[in-house]
Amino acid sequence: MTLSGNRIWTVLAALATILALWSVPASAQVTAFKQAVAEAASSDKDIAAFYQSNGYDSIWTGGTSRDRDRRAALIRALETADDHGLPVSRYDPQALIAKMKSARTPRDMGLVEVEISRVFLQYARDVQTGLLVPSRVDSRIVRQVPYRDRTSYLVNFTKSSPTGFFKALPPRTHEYTALMKQKLRMERLMAEGGWGQTVPAGKLEPGQSGNAVVIMRNRLMAMGFLDRTASQSYDAKMTAAVQQFQLAHGLAVDGVAGQTTLVEMNRSVEERLQSIIVAMERERWMNKERGSRHILVNIPDFTAKVIDNGKLTFETRSVVGATNSDRPTPEFSDVMEFMVINPSWYVPRSIVTSEYLPALKRNPNAVSHIEITDSKGRRINRGAVNFNQYTERTFPFSMRQPPSKGNALGLVKFMFPNRHNIYLHDTPSKSLFDRESRAFSHGCVRLADPFDFAYTLLAKQTSDPKGLFQGKLASGNEQTVMLEQPVPVHIIYRTAFTTPKGDTQYRRDIYGRDARIWDALSQAGVALRAVQG
Template identity: 70%
Template sequence: MIVLTGLLPAPVSAQVTAFKQAVAEAASSDKDIAAFYKANGYKAIWTGAFGRDASRRKALFEAIDHADDQGLPVSRYNPQGLMETLKSAKTPRARGFAEVEMSKTFLRLARDMQTGMLTPSKIDSGIVRAVPYRDRMSYLTNFAKSNPRGFFRALPPKTPEYARLMKEKLRLEQLLARGGWGATVPASALKPGQSGAAVVALRNRLGAMGYIGRSSAQSYDASLQKAVQQFQIDHGLAADGVAGEGTMREINMGVADRLKSVIVAMERERWVNQPRGKRHVLVNITDFTAQIIDNGKITFETRSVVGANNSDRRTPEFSDVMEYMVINPTWNVPRSIAVKEYLPMMKRNRNAASHLRLVDSRGRTVSRSSINFNAYTERTFPFAIKQPPSNRNALGLVKFMFPNKYNIYLHDTPSKSLFQREIRAFSHGCVRLSQPFDFAYALLAKQTSDPVGLFQSHLKTGRESVVKLEQPVPVHLIYRTAYTQAKGGMQYRRDIYGRDARIWEALSKAGVVLRGVRG
């Protein structure tokens, strides 16, 4: 129990007035804190000498002391300075200022624990996620009524994912303290049949990671190939069992780098600290997959292609709600693509991209023979460009709509070969699906006994048609380079857009450090 002898129990009238005036003055720069104290009559919740105030103080300092368990920097909450402020509060006025300082620190920690310490859009313009921030005054109001320790325990995400990430964080910290996975492999690539010191080093490193048992074998045999394959599966690599350049780069990645990915993933999990929906669609951009999740279990999964790593083509991160699908869609070419890609082509050859129609402002198709394309710039080009429904349509034969201002959706594609690539970042930002029909059937199965028949009846008309989802489905476009599996074990992916590197840099600047914890 923290007992602070400088705090005054039951101050007399003059002391009460001085305390209240100090609280009002100190809180004046923070409207939420000011509103809270005005509503509670400027009564202390932190600085009484004993009782519930003492329990609250103790709970706050304990939560600060364990902030690093959440991947948050203890230094951000300045516990030493806060303690000194309390201890030096010898007068009612000083106690009033200490009271508000405690509330400011509490609010910072509470929000950081619940919805993250960083503002996503300030880190990367592609992270356009709306963080579910709670009302700041409600933190103080609810805390004053709650069991203090229980309140702090309830703040972080309660998802199995967050719990497993915390467990992995501790495991990696203990590994880091013991020196990690040992020596890196001194080779840029190795393949089955080879032998020698580099192969032994590969076996030892994979053994330290838990992929293969101890052995005196010095050759790249079948057991080592199997271990490499499992490592490749866990890291989103082509599972051919050959330790090529890309695989070797991932094998030689240190514990510290994996720990950074986990800490970033925990911050990201706090940004989405709200229910995702009993049924929802999850697109992990770095994993190049789209999943349908029902009651926490993956019920459908397909490969995806995401935006190319160019400034105006990266797939953004956000959540929305899928309302309908369009079968046999028309492709309304986005303005940026129309003027930056197709206009230059048509300036060189008016008949370029002849599968596309030009439409004027009144919706009429315009003959290319009547247009002098060289007379227009990106700014002045007056036509919309459309591609009618067909097997060649850039959107394929179906698109899945969750209307949003970023013009992002999921869709089919005629470019099927890209799904065989290991890194599938090629689109203009939308998410292409490898198995769009099966994805549609899985969605429609909730509202019809014959999802295939319903979908195919629309498809066979060749005409554009809309099929509404009777129960709209939340869609979450996320970006995780570290994530867990329900059955246990970690999955790591490459930071294709460099977003996680920027998040780590911001966390580091804010005081987050990698700690090596002795087990």
């Protein structure tokens, strides 16, 4: 039997360690190890607290089968971090292995022990609640990430099956699992060269033929929207395939490959893969129970949905905040507590001073449908006020639009009180819901079918939700209806998401947030990879 060079050195290193340990009394070995652990852990209060509580014993570097299983499970998790869109280089498992192999003394082992725990904690938090801090990437991502106590990771790990512990860390949602599957599929597509040639045209219509039509046919087949065909014309089958593509990308479904459709069709596998990895990071930011019933507003999808026990109960189109710097809808979660039927619109101060005050300076009777009130809520006489004397800072009045069909909030608003002053509501501007892209509001979310949305919410607390709602509406007076069971609301931003059938849909990055997240992930070491099938 012969040994390779590497194997010989490994054996010699092991023998050297054993001989070194034999030459040192057992009590001194233990003391040196524990002193090293205490010293190395002192710079991290969570790690220090854990080791203090367990008497500075090893959980990684000991010779027991349990320690070996823990080491092996950690290395496997770190080496497959790419599966989750995380950078293996951030954890550097090979460096950990090298440090373990090179440890010669109890002190060395104590230092390695703490280093392994440090890497373990970094990975555990990253894969469970995200690599990035959302608000540092974009100030309007104000989501409260459900961070776990770092010490608890170590405590729970020592009480668990190592493999089972790592398996339970990532979000255990259908969405996260489906995104991971799609990620692997896209990585294989990258290795195969993607979807082929991009379509060299500005617009293609049914009935056309030619080289650009053939290229679009091939691309639609590669994407899975068109069955294999030798047709060289933009026929009925290709029209249906374009419609399916448009539907899966949130575009107007007309079967015509216009400029917007072709821009989306020509996006590369790499671009779509970036969206998926960003969506996985976003899913980690929300790694907590969302509520058996909850409301999901996806900003770039322009929809609001009611989800019951994981299934879609109701869906409506929405209008979200405009792309102007001060209007994009923020991302956060809260709890809907009540609805207001026949609401008044209390005009936000920002709109009062930036939009209405300049108009009032030009004409005191401008925006006459809005009441101007003093600090006690009393309506003032416009003719008795010189509006030109006020600035945005000194304007002393408030503005209110009474209940009416023309009210900016429509006939109902849905309240989940929050510091961002964001809520869901009706609107008299119904034509906006026919637009393909619907980013027009001052930040709040307008609903295309607010009455049906209200009926869905009220159905949990009355046998006649429509009758209850319409009775309040008919009064013409502002009426508050409490929800007996408050409903969590999650305002999210996903340019890649999956359907119940497991298909992936894509939307445009209307605020540029996903691009900023991808840049931040890239800076942290995340990179696209191609995987051979």
